[in-house]
Amino acid sequence: MSTALHSSKRFMRPPPQYAHDWFAPLRSCDVVAGKITNFSFMGHELIAFRDAAGKPVVLDATCPHFGAHRGVGGRVVQGCVRCPFHGLYFDRGGQCIKGDFVADPKNLRHVKSVPWTVHEAATSIFIWHGPDRERPARPLRFAEPGFFDGWSPPVTNAGRRLAPTNLFFPTENIIDVQHFYAVHHWGLDDIRQQPAEVADGSFSAVMRMTWTAGAQSPSALIRRLGRVYKSSFDFHISILGPGMALSISRLDPEQGSLELMNIILITPLNPTDCQIRVVSAVKRSFAAWDQSPLAMASTSLKKSSSRT
Numbered sequence: 001m002s003t004a005l006h007s008s009k010r011f012m013r014p015p016p017q018y019a020h021d022w023f024a025p026l027r028s029c030d031v032v033a034g035k036i037t038n039f040s041f042m043g044h045e046l047i048a049f050r051d052a053a054g055k056p057v058v059l060d061a062t063c064p065h066f067g068a069h070r071g072v073g074g075r076v077v078q079g080c081v082r083c084p085f086h087g088l089y090f091d092r093g094g095q096c097i098k099g100d101f102v103a104d105p106k107n108l109r110h111v112k113s114v115p116w117t118v119h120e121a122a123t124s125i126f127i128w129h130g131p132d133r134e135r136p137a138r139p140l141r142f143a144e145p146g147f148f149d150g151w152s153p154p155v156t157n158a159g160r161r162l163a164p165t166n167l168f169f170p171t172e173n174i175i176d177v178q179h180f181y182a183v184h185h186w187g188l189d190d191i192r193q194q195p196a197e198v199a200d201g202s203f204s205a206v207m208r209m210t211w212t213a214g215a216q217s218p219s220a221l222i223r224r225l226g227r228v229y230k231s232s233f234d235f236h237i238s239i240l241g242p243g244m245a246l247s248i249s250r251l252d253p254e255q256g257s258l259e260l261m262n263i264i265l266i267t268p269l270n271p272t273d274c275q276i277r278v279v280s281a282v283k284r285s286f287a288a289w290d291q292s293p294l295a296m297a298s299t300s301l302k303k304s305s306s307r308t
Contacts, residue, residue: 015168018042019242020131022140023267024124024277027156031056031125036081038071042129042268046116047071052079056125057092058116065096065111119143122154122263122279141240142263151261151281159265159277167243167268170276174245174264175205175237185215189232202238202246209235209249231255243267243274259283 025041026048037048038061045061047070061071063083073084080089080097087100088111096111117128117136121143128136141147148154162170173179175195180186187210195205211233214226233255237247243266251258263279 014166017167017268017271018129019167019268020129020137021241021243022119022126022128022136023243024122024126024265025267025275026125027158027277028056028120028123028125034076036071036074036076038069040269041127043271045069047074047081048125049076049081050079051092055092056118056120057081058118058125058127059090059094060113062113063088064094064113121147123156124265124277124279148281151283154261154263154279154281156277156279159275161269161273162266162276163273165272165274167266167274170266170274171239171242171245175203175239177205177207180207180209186211187230198238200238202240204236204238207235207237209233 023041025039026037030039031037031048031050033050033054035049039046039048041058046058047061048056048058051057059070059081061069063070063085065083065088066085068083068085070081070083070090075082075084077089080091082089088096088102088108089098090113091097092115094113094115096108098105099108102108114133116133119126119140119142121140126140126143128140130137177188177191177195181188188207189210190208191205192208193204193206195203198204209232211231212226213229214222217223217226232252234250235247236249237245239245245264247262247264249260249262251260259282261281261283265277265279267275267277269275
């Protein structure tokens with residue numbers, strides 16, 4: 001029998017919690033026109049607001065002029081954020097454009113904070129985290145025009161905290177075959193494509209699953225009653241990057257051949273905790289199942305491009 005005397009301590013360098021990629025710390029509904037939203041992201045204190053055109057803007061909370069927190073007492077005026085400390089106004093590019101007590105705005109040209117690159121897509125606010133916050137190393141796939149063509153308007157939930165965990169552990173778990181029946185209690189009927197990197201650069205797998213009603217319920221009675229109803233479905237899952245995955249499930253014709261798209265978003269909250277959130281959309285017509293989920297979701301975009 002193993003004892004503490006005979007056990008040895010294992011050492012492993014953990015993956016970086018604050019990885020470089022697109023992350024969605026906010027939902028679209030979290031950033032309301034005319035108001036400032038304070039939040040933390042990758043160890044930074046930030047503010048989010050909407051400009052005069054309704055586009056989301058993310059800036060450092062700290063004012064570059066004198067260090068005040070622009071989200072505490074600050075306000076949005078005509079699409080700019082007004083710092084409460086000296087009445088300076090900053091546009092979506094982080095540039096100070098005027099001041100309540102400054103006669104000539106030209107004297108404020110040197111007052112600027114570097115803006116964060118932001119995309120609003122999939123009812124979420126995505127922010128690029130990388131060495132250069134103004135120049136993303138890769139595009140955000142969900143922001144491509146036509147990505148959601150043919151799908152219902154995406155909806156999302158509030159998400160839940162994963163504590164403690166490193167960003168990469170739940171990301172890798174998303175495609176771990178064993179977790180589908182250990183965690184979700186799905187029946188694994190067949191693995192049609194083993195987890196592997198595919199042509200679009202994602203790490204994908206294709207499986208045939210069976211869902212049982214009430215299988216995840218804490219109630220033994222509900223679990224027993226649920227066994228009478230089972231539904232099989234085809235399941236494609238792809239990891240697109242750290243904290244980002246895409247799954248597409250297609251029910252059998254008896255269930256209407258309904259397709260469900262889930263975008264799984266995992267965002268670090270601090271050095272030890274993360275949040276997981278899901279964005280969902282549905283459609284009834286289905287694409288060719290020899291494609292990856294990302295290619296399937298983009299089928300309508302490709303067809304539109306070929307016509308033009």
